[in-house]
Each structure stands twice: as structure tokens, then as C-alpha cells.
Amino acid sequence: MNDFSATLKKACSEAILAEQNSPDGIVMTIKADKIRQVFETLAGRGTSDGRMLLTDISAVNIEENDCRFELYYHVFLIDLHLRLTLKCRVEGDKIDSIADIMPAALMPEREIFDMFGLKFRGHGNLPRLFMHNDFEGHPLLREYPLMKRQILLEQTKFE
Amino acid sequence: MSTTNRPRDPHSLSDDIIAMSIGPSHPAMRCPIKLNAAVAGDHITSMQVELGFMHRGFEKMAEYTPYNELIDLVDRLNPVNSPSNALTFVTAVEKLMGVEIPERIAYLRMVFAELARMASHFDCIATAAIELELTKLKLLMSESLNVLLDTIETHMFRPSFGGISCSLDDNFSGFIRQLFAFVSSRSMEGRRYMSQGGIFHKRLAGYGTVTSQRALEAGFSGPNLRASGIEYDLRRHCPYWLYPKVGFQIPTGTNGDCYDRYVTRLYEIEQSMLIIEQCLDRMARLDDEQVACAALPVAVKPQGEIYFAVESAEGELGYFIVGRGEDKPYRLHIRPPGLAEAGALADVLTGEQMEQIVPLMGSFNLSGAELER
Numbered sequence: 153m154n155d156f157s158a159t160l161k162k163a164c165s166e167a168i169l170a171e172q173n174s175p176d177g178i179v180m181t182i183k184a185d186k187i188r189q190v191f192e193t194l195a196g197r198g199t200s201d202g203r204m205l206l207t208d209i210s211a212v213n214i215e216e217n218d219c220r221f222e223l224y225y226h227v228f229l230i231d232l233h234l235r236l237t238l239k240c241r242v243e244g245d246k247i248d249s250i251a252d253i254m255p256a257a258l259m260p261e262r263e264i265f266d267m268f269g270l271k272f273r274g275h276g277n278l279p280r281l282f283m284h285n286d287f288e289g290h291p292l293l294r295e296y297p298l299m300k301r302q303i304l305l306e307q308t309k310f311e
Numbered sequence: 312m313s314t315t316n317r318p319r320d321p322h323s324l325s326d327d328i329i330a331m332s333i334g335p336s337h338p339a340m341r342c343p344i345k346l347n348a349a350v351a352g353d354h355i356t357s358m359q360v361e362l363g364f365m366h367r368g369f370e371k372m373a374e375y376t377p378y379n380e381l382i383d384l385v386d387r388l389n390p391v392n393s394p395s396n397a398l399t400f401v402t403a404v405e406k407l408m409g410v411e412i413p414e415r416i417a418y419l420r421m422v423f424a425e426l427a428r429m430a431s432h433f434d435c436i437a438t439a440a441i442e443l444e445l446t447k448l449k450l451l452m453s454e455s456l457n458v459l460l461d462t463i464e465t466h467m468f469r470p471s472f473g474g475i476s477c478s479l480d481d482n483f484s485g486f487i488r489q490l491f492a493f494v495s496s497r498s499m500e501g502r503r504y505m506s507q508g509g510i511f512h513k514r515l516a517g518y519g520t521v522t523s524q525r526a527l528e529a530g531f532s533g534p535n536l537r538a539s540g541i542e543y544d545l546r547r548h549c550p551y552w553l554y555p556k557v558g559f560q561i562p563t564g565t566n567g568d569c570y571d572r573y574v575t576r577l578y579e580i581e582q583s584m585l586i587i588e589q590c591l592d593r594m595a596r597l598d599d600e601q602v603a604c605a606a607l608p609v610a611v612k613p614q615g616e617i618y619f620a621v622e623s624a625e626g627e628l629g630y631f632i633v634g635r636g637e638d639k640p641y642r643l644h645i646r647p648p649g650l651a652e653a654g655a656l657a658d659v660l661t662g663e664q665m666e667q668i669v670p671l672m673g674s675f676n677l678s679g680a681e682l683e684r
Binding site: 206207228282294 | 362363366368370371372374375406527528529530532541543548549616618619620627629631633641642644646650651653654683684
């Protein structure tokens with residue numbers, strides 16, 4: 153476990169701001185603009201220390217100072233039996249997409265865009281995942297009213 | 312989604328490509344998903360998967376609902392495997408608060424989680440059997456599903472923070488052993504119908520193959536990942552409750568095709584029975600002073616953030632909770648088993664025949680309400 157975090161810290165020393173050990177694994181705080189560098193390092197590891205699985209990305213809408221969103225990337229390292237959480241704070245509403253490095257990020261990124269309006273640079277046209285195309289706003293933002301409904305009356309056209 | 316063109320069906324009478332919509336509501340699909348297919352003859356040349364037909368608004372609602380009330384909401388997210396959701400949520404909150412649960416409760420949770428896993432797997436195979444018109448197999452699986460759901464419901468199972476609430480009589484373990492005699496005879500007979508060389512094998516083997524590399528990249532989990540040959544099970548790799556104390560095997564497939572995904576599930580049912588028997592044995596050896604029902608003496612107002620995941624029947628089911636010391640979560644996010652699979656569905660189905668759609672979709676065992684927001 154320590155070998156792994158030491159190697160990762162050495163490879164991306166600029167990206168990692170803090171590291172915390174929890175009973176379930178490691179939580180690392182990273183710079184939002186270095187997210188691709190971290191995942192490139194993770195994906196480029198040799199097969200000797202194992203396979204990894206990007207299980208999910210969770211977003212939290214926080215309104216603190218200039219920071220609007222907190223993103224949590226949940227990674228599981230299968231052979232090390234280790235859960236790694238990468239946490240970053242996003243200023244503004246854009247972050248680099250990692251879907252080309254990790255195809256598992258495709259659906260979570262679409263979901264986060266749909267629910268929070270956070271855009272992923274480099275994710276293609278980023279269509280909405282759950283809400284219809286005429287839906288205005290993003291339902292999981294804190295400012296979106298709980299009872300506001302937007303009903304779709306026309307069928308979506310398929311091309 | 313994928314628009315890759317695969318070779319045209321040589322037996323097709325016409326070169327026309329027809330746009331065809333399947334779903335969102337289809338009798339054999341467990342969740343509402345709309346498949347927009349371009350079909351040439353009998354072959355699917357391209358496909359788009361459309362989600363968003365079941366807005367529960369659960370994550371939004373959770374931000375306005377106290378933790379205690381959320382227990383009753385989360386177990387509605389998956390109709391067949393409801394104990395898994397409630398137990399995962401409850402355990403995540405307990406971990407966030409640093410609460411340890413008594414051994415007896417941990418074993419009871421394992422028993423109900425495994426019963427629910429068995430129910431979900433039986434349901435999955437029964438759905439495929441209906442589509443393949445294997446009436447006997449369908450009957451065998453539905454009978455087992457029926458008694459399992461009955462068992463969970465008659466014991467009035469409901470988890471609570473720090474405990475579990477269920478009405479167990481003295482002869483609970485005898486009852487479960489009787490149940491297993493019934494269920495294992497059905498699953499053994501089902502195994503005969505699903506063995507190699509039978510109709511089930513012939514209809515499904517070789518279709519919808521997902522290689523281990525592809526499954527890992529796409530973020531598959533649970534039986535869908537294990538069917539591709541990767542031995543990954545959170546009960547072993549990131550243990551929770553008292554899973555390290557029980558012995559079980561992790562069945563894996565070899566080809567990662569539709570047939571392997573069903574057979575992996577069938578083998579898992581047998582392992583679940585093994586786990587439950589060990590749990591009951593160990594519970595019998597515990598001191599009677601340890602109560603079966605307990606509740607937290609303190610108010611549930613956790614502070615901090617946690618991601619806790621279990622090996623649910625369909626795959627990895629995770630709860631991400633951010634608490635800010637209030638009685639409601641600041642943010643609750645579900646990592647549903649099946650979102651990654653739904654994302655890869657278009658690629659898997661492209662190039663297959665129309666008649667394979669339902670068994671192929673069924674083999675991923677997607678659950679609608681968990682999947683959607």
C-alpha cells in the first residue's frame with residue numbers, strides 16, 4: 153500500500169496536495185487541472201502491480217468561495233485490495249475529461265453534466281443522460297427547487 | 312453511443328435499414344430502457360441506448376429527508392434485491408459515525424443479503440428462460456424466487472442504524488435449512504437444463520462476448536465482470552460485515568459471453584447457500600446476551616464523507632454520503648450496479664440478431680430505479 157502511494161506521489165508530485173489514510177484505503181486531494189496527469193500515471197502502471205477499476209465519480213455541489221464543485225473519483229486497485237479516492241475541487245464549471253484514458257468515466261461524466269452542469273473538456277458533445285433535451289437547468293444543484301417539474305410532451309426524435 | 316457498422320446479414324432479403332425502437336417498457340425487461348436500433352434484415356447495425364424513463368428524483372429527495380426515513384426509501388430502489396440497498400445505506404452511515412455493530416447483527420445482515428442475492432439471480436435466469444421458451448427452467452427458477460421473497464417478507468426484515476429489525480422464531484435456522492433443501496433441488500435441476508449442449512447453451516453461448524480487458528475498462532462489476540474471467544468480489548477484496556470469517560468460492564466464467572453471465576449467477580446461488588449455512592452455525596455458537604435487535608442510542612447526525620460499497624447481486628452497489636452534522640445528508644450519491652453495463656450495451660448489441668436482444672440485456676441484470684436519478 154505504501155509502495156503504491158509513494159510511487160504515485162513521486163510521479164505526480166505537483167498534482168497531489170494532501171494524502172490521508174482511512175480504514176478503507178487512501179484519500180488523496182489533487183489539483184483539478186492535473187487530473188489527467190494522475191489518471192495517465194495510474195493507467196500507465198505496469199501490469200505487475202495490477203489491474204484497476206474506476207468504479208464511479210461523485211460530484212458535490214458546494215458553494216464555498218470560488219469553488220462550486222467537489223469531485224470524488226473512486227478507484228479500486230484489484231490486486232492490491234486497495235480503495236483509492238481522488239478528491240478535487242473545481243473552480244468554475246469546467247474540468248478535463250478522463251473518458252479517453254478510462255472509458256469507465258463515460259457514463260459518470262455524462263451523469264454529472266446532466267445533474268450538475270459541470271462540463272468535461274474533451275468528452276465530445278456530452279449529451280444529457282437522464283433528463284430530456286428540453287430540460288432547463290440541472291436538478292441536483294442546490295439552487296434547483298425540490299418541487300420544480302418540467303414535463304416533456306413531445307417524443308424525442310431518433311436519427 | 313456506438314455507431315460502428317458491422318457486416319450486413321448475408322441472408323437478408325433487402326438492403327434497407329429500418330429504424331426500430333424497442334422499449335422503454337418491454338415485458339421481459341426489468342427496467343425501462345429504450346433501445347433505438349438500426350436493423351438490416353435481422354441484424355442490428357447500430358444502436359443508441361436511451362435512459363431516463365424512471366425519474367425517482369431519489370438523490371434530490373435524500374437531501375431533504377432525515378436519515379431514519381431514508382432507510383424506507385432506499386429499499387424501494389431494487390424490487391427483487393431490496394435488502395441489499397437498505398443494508399448498504401445503513402452500514403455506510405454507521406461507518407461514517409464510527410459505530411461498531413454486534414456480531415449477531417452482522418451475521419443476520421449477511422443472511423438476508425445472501426437470500427436477496429439468490430432471489431435476484433433466480434429472477435435473472437427466470438427472465439431469460441421465459442424469452443427462450445424454456446418453460447420448465449422458468450418454473451424451477453420462479454418457484455425458488457417465490458419462496459425466497461416469501462422468506463424475506465414473512466420475517467419482516469428491516470435494517471435500522473446499529474441493528475436489524477426482523478421477527479425470528481427459535482427455529483429460524485431449521486426453517487432456512489428446509490428452504491435450502493427446496494431451493495437447491497431446483498437449482499440442481501436448473502443446472503441440468505443450463506448445462507453445455509442444451510438449448511440454453513446453444514442459444515446463448517458465443518453471443519454478446521465482453522473480453523476481460525473490455526469489461527475492466529468499461530467499469531463492469533459483479534457477476535458481469537466475473538463472467539469475463541476476472542476474480543473480483545468485494546466480499547473478498549474489500550471485506551465488510553463478517554465475510555472474512557466465512558469460506559466461499561468466487562465462480563468465474565471463461566468467455567465472457569451471455570451464457571457465462573447466466574451460469575456464473577447460477578453457481579453464485581450455491582455459494583450463497585454455503586455462506587448462509589456458515590452464518591447460521593456461527594450465530595448458534597454466539598452468546599445469547601447479544602441482542603438481535605438494537606438501535607443507536609444517539610441521534611443520527613454524521614459529519615464527514617464516505618464511500619461504502621458492497622457486492623450486491625447485480626454488481627458493486629456503493630453509497631457516497633456527505634454529512635454536515637445535520638439530520639439530513641448534504642449529498643447522497645448511489646453508485647448503481649449496471650450504469651457501466653448500460654453504457655456498454657450499445658456496443659455489445661451491435662452486430663447481434665434481434666432475437667438475442669432480450670436474453671442479452673437480461674444477462675446484465677440491470678435494475679432501473681437504481682440506475683436512474
